[in-house]
Amino acid sequence: MPPTTELSAPADAPVRRAGTGRAAAVVVLVAAAALIPMFGPQAALDGTGEAAAPGTGGIALLRTVLFAALCVQAGEVFAGRLARRVAPAAPRPRRWSAYAPWAGCAAALGLASVVASGNLVPDGLAALDVGGLYGTRDGTLALVEVNAFVVAALCARTRRPGTALLPLAAVAVAEALRAHPPSEDTALIGSGLTLVHVTSAALWVGGLLYVLRTTHAWRGLAPEAGAALLGRYARVAAGLLAAITATGVCSTLRRMPAGTVLDQLTSTAYGRTLLAKVLLVAVVAVLALVARLRLSRARDRTRAYVPARAEVVVLGVVVAVSAVLTAVPLPIRWS
Numbered sequence: 001m002p003p004t005t006e007l008s009a010p011a012d013a014p015v016r017r018a019g020t021g022r023a024a025a026v027v028v029l030v031a032a033a034a035l036i037p038m039f040g041p042q043a044a045l046d047g048t049g050e051a052a053a054p055g056t057g058g059i060a061l062l063r064t065v066l067f068a069a070l071c072v073q074a075g076e077v078f079a080g081r082l083a084r085r086v087a088p089a090a091p092r093p094r095r096w097s098a099y100a101p102w103a104g105c106a107a108a109l110g111l112a113s114v115v116a117s118g119n120l121v122p123d124g125l126a127a128l129d130v131g132g133l134y135g136t137r138d139g140t141l142a143l144v145e146v147n148a149f150v151v152a153a154l155c156a157r158t159r160r161p162g163t164a165l166l167p168l169a170a171v172a173v174a175e176a177l178r179a180h181p182p183s184e185d186t187a188l189i190g191s192g193l194t195l196v197h198v199t200s201a202a203l204w205v206g207g208l209l210y211v212l213r214t215t216h217a218w219r220g221l222a223p224e225a226g227a228a229l230l231g232r233y234a235r236v237a238a239g240l241l242a243a244i245t246a247t248g249v250c251s252t253l254r255r256m257p258a259g260t261v262l263d264q265l266t267s268t269a270y271g272r273t274l275l276a277k278v279l280l281v282a283v284v285a286v287l288a289l290v291a292r293l294r295l296s297r298a299r300d301r302t303r304a305y306v307p308a309r310a311e312v313v314v315l316g317v318v319v320a321v322s323a324v325l326t327a328v329p330l331p332i333r334w335s
Contacts, residue, residue, distance in 0.1 A: 036317065037061040040324035044269035052269075055121030056327040059114060062107045063323035066145070067202075069104025070171055071319065073097040073152060074199075075206015077162050082207075082232050083214050087225040093213040097156040097164065104171070105149035112142035137181070141174040148174070172198045179326065190254055197247040201322070204240040205315045207233055212312055215305060227301035230308060234292050241285065248278075256331050269328040277321045280314055287311040 037060035045052050053059075076097045083092065114121060115138045116128045133139030148167040155164035175198055180190035211233045215226030252274065256264045264271040287307045294304040 034061060034064075036320040037064045037323045037327070040273070040321065041269065041327050044272045044324065044328055048267060048269050048272075050269055050329050052329070053119070053327075055114070058121060059111065060320075060323045060327040062110045063326050064320045065107035066104050066111070066171075067319050067323055068316075069100045069107065069149065070168060070198075071202045071206035072100040072209065073104075073156065073164055073206070074168050074202040075204075075208070076100075076210045077165055078203050079207040079210035079214070079233060081162070082211070082236075083229055086229045086232060087218070087222055090222050090225060091217055093210075093217045095156065095161070097161060098153075101149045101153035101156060101164070105146055105153065108142065108145040108149055108171075112139070112146055115139050115142045138178065141178045144174045145171050168202075169199075172202070186254075190251065193247045193251045193254070196243055197251065200240040200243040200247070201319075204237055204244065205312070205319060208237065208308065208312045208315065212305070212308060215302075219302075223302055227295060227304065230291070230304055231295045231301075234288065234295065237288065241288070244281070248281075264331050268331045270325065270331045273321060273325045273328055277318060277325065280318045280321060284311050284314050284318065287314065 038057040041052055041056040041060055073096075076095065080092070083090070112133060113128055115136070116122070116130055116133050118129075119138075122128055133143055148170040151167040152164040152171075155161060155167065172195055176191040176195035179194050180187040184190060211230055215230060218226040218229075252261065256271065261271075265275045266272065287310050291304040291307040291311065294307070295301050
């Protein structure tokens with residue numbers, strides 16, 4: 001065997017092992033992201049005495065896909081602009097925005113089919129009243145989301161992919177309006193809080209994902225530029241986290257009066273899911289702080305990538321838990 005062959009084999013082996021490890025990690029994360037919404041509602045409802053609506057697991061899974069698609073494309077546009085300011089000539093990772101909106105469209109279609117069958121999981125095409133979608137508020141919002149994702153997918157294929165922010169904003173508005181029907185007290189205030197919450201979360205989660213993908217693409221050519229990009233994103237993310245926290249607290253107090261929050265956090269499915277989300281966000285905040293400290297104090301600023309990667313994984317779980325939150329029964333406003 002030639003010497004060159006003997007030398008190249010050991011060098012290739014670590015690369016193959018690293019690639020296999022990353023692939024296995026992705027499979028595990030995707031499986032977890034699917035299991036949480038599928039079984040999360042039943043776990044949260046266990047022992048509360050509350051009744052679950054039919055198909056809550058499937059609905060939560062569809063909302064997870066919808067939220068994830070929104071995060072991926074919005075974050076790519078947002079963080080892509082930051083990357084151009086840091087290193088205009090540096091290479092970019094492959095755009096996921098060419099595929100994410102189609103996944104969002106498929107999820108939106110699934111949710112629209114639920115609305116078309118009277119908010120029940122359809123057991124066949126005969127159960128769907130597609131024409132009835134145009135006559136109801138929920139049906140109209142479902143159609144808006146479907147069409148908005150289609151437009152966002154088309155925008156991603158143009159020379160100006162940033163124009164996809166407009167249809168994505170329509171998805172966020174539709175989600176905010178859907179979460180607060182007109183029969184609710186001060187529904188517009190609730191919708192406004194949800195809109196800010198959803199928008200900030202999409203930019204935070206999707207932005208970090210794209211930043212980490214970009215720093216990986218720059219690791220051999222411009223490692224310092226990657227650290228600079230993560231630092232610039234971290235400054236914006238601090239404001240996004242503040243907006244998410246403020247709107248989350250206000251929305252919680254609208255759902256559960258201050259005197260009942262502690263009780264409902266453990267006795268209702270909504271409260272349990274919300275508590276899980278709060279704890280996960282707290283973990284994310286700690287990881288973000290560690291990453292920021294490493295950016296400012298460490299000699300090798302690329303050490304900040306490790307907590308940032310852990311942060312984006314936990315944020316993926318937060319997205320799934322947020323989807324579960326939309327599927328469980330709303331808490332009772334105790335007087």
